[in-house]
Amino acid sequence: MSILTVSNIKKQFGGLVAVNSVDMTVEKGSITAVIGPNGAGKTTFFNLITGVYQPDEGNVQLGSSSLVGLKPHEISRLGIARTFQNIRLFSNITVLENVMVGLHKQLKAGIVGTLFQTKKVREEELRAQEEAYHWLEYVGLAQHLNEEAQNLSYGAQRRLEIARALASKPRLLLLDEPAAGMNPRETRELTEFIHRMRDDLNVTIVLIEHDMKLVMEISEHIIVLDHGEKIAEGKPAEIRNNVKVIEAYLGKSAVTPA
Amino acid sequence: MLADILNTLPQVLVDGLALGAIYAVIALGYTMVYGILELINFAHGEIFMTGAFIGVAMLILMTGMGWLAAMPAILALILVLVVTSILTGFMGVGIERMAYRPLRNSPKLITLISAIGVSFLLQDLVRFITEYKRGNYILTGPSMFNSQFTIKFSSVSSSFSDAFFKTSTLILIICVVVMMVALDFFVNKTKWGMAMRAVAQDRDTASLMSINVNKVISLTFFIGSALGGATGVLFAVQYGTIDPYIGFILGLKAFTAAVLGGIGNIRGAMAGGIMLGLLEMFAAANLQLLTNGVLGAEYKDVFAFAILIIVLIFKPEGLFGKAVTEKV
Numbered sequence: 001m002s003i004l005t006v007s008n009i010k011k012q013f014g015g016l017v018a019v020n021s022v023d024m025t026v027e028k029g030s031i032t033a034v035i036g037p038n039g040a041g042k043t044t045f046f047n048l049i050t051g052v053y054q055p056d057e058g059n060v061q062l063g064s065s066s067l068v069g070l071k072p073h074e075i076s077r078l079g080i081a082r083t084f085q086n087i088r089l090f091s092n093i094t095v096l097e098n099v100m101v102g103l104h105k106q107l108k109a110g111i112v113g114t115l116f117q118t119k120k121v122r123e124e125e126l127r128a129q130e131e132a133y134h135w136l137e138y139v140g141l142a143q144h145l146n147e148e149a150q151n152l153s154y155g156a157q158r159r160l161e162i163a164r165a166l167a168s169k170p171r172l173l174l175l176d177e178p179a180a181g182m183n184p185r186e187t188r189e190l191t192e193f194i195h196r197m198r199d200d201l202n203v204t205i206v207l208i209e210h211d212m213k214l215v216m217e218i219s220e221h222i223i224v225l226d227h228g229e230k231i232a233e234g235k236p237a238e239i240r241n242n243v244k245v246i247e248a249y250l251g252k253s254a255v256t257p258a
Numbered sequence: 259m260l261a262d263i264l265n266t267l268p269q270v271l272v273d274g275l276a277l278g279a280i281y282a283v284i285a286l287g288y289t290m291v292y293g294i295l296e297l298i299n300f301a302h303g304e305i306f307m308t309g310a311f312i313g314v315a316m317l318i319l320m321t322g323m324g325w326l327a328a329m330p331a332i333l334a335l336i337l338v339l340v341v342t343s344i345l346t347g348f349m350g351v352g353i354e355r356m357a358y359r360p361l362r363n364s365p366k367l368i369t370l371i372s373a374i375g376v377s378f379l380l381q382d383l384v385r386f387i388t389e390y391k392r393g394n395y396i397l398t399g400p401s402m403f404n405s406q407f408t409i410k411f412s413s414v415s416s417s418f419s420d421a422f423f424k425t426s427t428l429i430l431i432i433c434v435v436v437m438m439v440a441l442d443f444f445v446n447k448t449k450w451g452m453a454m455r456a457v458a459q460d461r462d463t464a465s466l467m468s469i470n471v472n473k474v475i476s477l478t479f480f481i482g483s484a485l486g487g488a489t490g491v492l493f494a495v496q497y498g499t500i501d502p503y504i505g506f507i508l509g510l511k512a513f514t515a516a517v518l519g520g521i522g523n524i525r526g527a528m529a530g531g532i533m534l535g536l537l538e539m540f541a542a543a544n545l546q547l548l549t550n551g552v553l554g555a556e557y558k559d560v561f562a563f564a565i566l567i568i569v570l571i572f573k574p575e576g577l578f579g580k581a582v583t584e585k586v
């Protein structure tokens with residue numbers, strides 16, 4: 001069963017066509033990778049799904065509801081969470097509070113209830129703290145809960161972003177270059193972690209990644225973008241041998257020796 | 259000379275605290291909006307002024323109908339405070355909705371001009387309505403909470419003289435402390451406060467975390483303006499006479515207090531306000547003495563602002579602000 005269906009989506013910035021007529025279907029519970037050379041339109045593609053940009057043409061559907069025209073916070077409410085290529089934590093608040101921001105949509109407290117601090121609201125805040133702590137434990141950051149997010153190490157900040165995304169209980173999790181800047185050992189741990197996350201939490205994962213080892217190891221389905229167009233898709237083994245993909249990454253001469 | 263300064267110190271402290279409390283709450287409104295939109299909301303001083311007028315109008319109305327005499331004065335004041343803060347709160351939300359939100363993606367300077375426009379509009383609107391209704395735009399509220407208290411500082415040490423204050427000063431300070439504690443709790447401990455801080459740090463990311471950014475911004479304006487309006491009422495009760503232009507200079511000073519404390523920092527605004535109030539009163543009482551009669555009390559603002567400049571030269575981020583490091 002597919003959870004995300006992107007059909008014929010297009011986005012233009014002035015004269016530059018960043019994403020051109022791309023289709024994609026993501027199966028529920030799968031791990032899908034979106035790859036492509038720099039500037040291929042991968043992050044734009046994520047921004048179109050999460051509502052940061054509105055597509056010029058085409059449709060994005062989560063389950064049975066269309067996401068076109070919705071604001072980012074509405075799409076997030078429907079169950080899509082993401083991390084960022086450049087880490088975008090709330091750097092001046094604590095690690096625990098960062099995760100609690102991810103819990104925002106699950107907390108029922110309205111503004112009026114908050115102002116009067118009803119018993120229900122207070123209990124809810126307490127539960128939220130416990131739940132945020134649980135997510136920190138899950139990604140292995142529990143001992144840092146009261147530190148400011150900006151003081152964490154790079155790898156830890158990446159994990160905190162994932163914890164914040166998981167806290168919103170997403171059906172679909174988008175990871176934008178989760179292994180960027182990681183050393184081989186950290187990348188290996190991340191690979192295991194992504195697998196574990198999918199199995200434990202029953203979440204569908206779409207990731208953008210340049211680390212081919214990670215991509216080939218982890219993904220069940222791969223989509224390749226180049227200059228905004230989809231040039232190939234399929235299983236890792238198929239993509240590895242696809243002529244067009246090798247061409248896009250290495251140039252024509254790699255395929256047809258002069 | 260030192261003996262004279264010490265002698266007046268108790269009174270300076272009491273008056274400075276009362277004035278500083280007013281600066282502090284208004285500074286909060288500036289700092290909250292700046293924190294979240296990086297906009298200096300110049301209309302905020304006028305919201306304070308409008309609050310003062312709404313409050314006094316209600317008190318006059320209640321006097322006319324005999325209600326003020328019928329109920330305990332403190333109850334009447336609380337009623338007026340609540341109604342005024344709700345009204346000015348919605349006014350702040352409306353101003354943001356109409357004058358700032360359509361300009362959210364234009365350069366900051368444009369929004370600033372819009373804010374200045376709103377501030378003139380409010381000044382003249384209030385002036386027009388008051389003059390139309392009362393024939394005079396200077397308004398004097400019913401006299402309330404006028405009984406005098408004395409704190410016997412002289413019994414602590416003979417070098418101090420006693421400090422006098424009115425009940426209204428006490429009420430003012432209590433109300434301000436309650437407002438500040440409540441706001442601090444709200445911002446630091448609740449879901450909506452957290453959402454506010456998240457939006458202040460990174461609006462786009464916050465919205466991807468399912469936070470409704472526009473709602474949070476409206477909420478920020480509501481709280482800032484409600485506090486500002488309530489302070490207007492307290493100001494009117496404390497100082498008696500108000501005119502449509504009180505918001506300008508007071509707003510400017512409150513803004514200064516916010517910068518002094520580190521703009522965008524809520525606790526900093528509170529401390530900056532109190533500090534500015536104390537400095538100003540200290541200057542008013544002692545400037546003549548300190549300069550051998552060259553400068554009189556009317557130069558108190560010069561003194562206070564000179565201190566501000568000195569602080570900002572050595573600590574440009576303000577007393578409680580964090581130095582911004584340039585991202586590479």
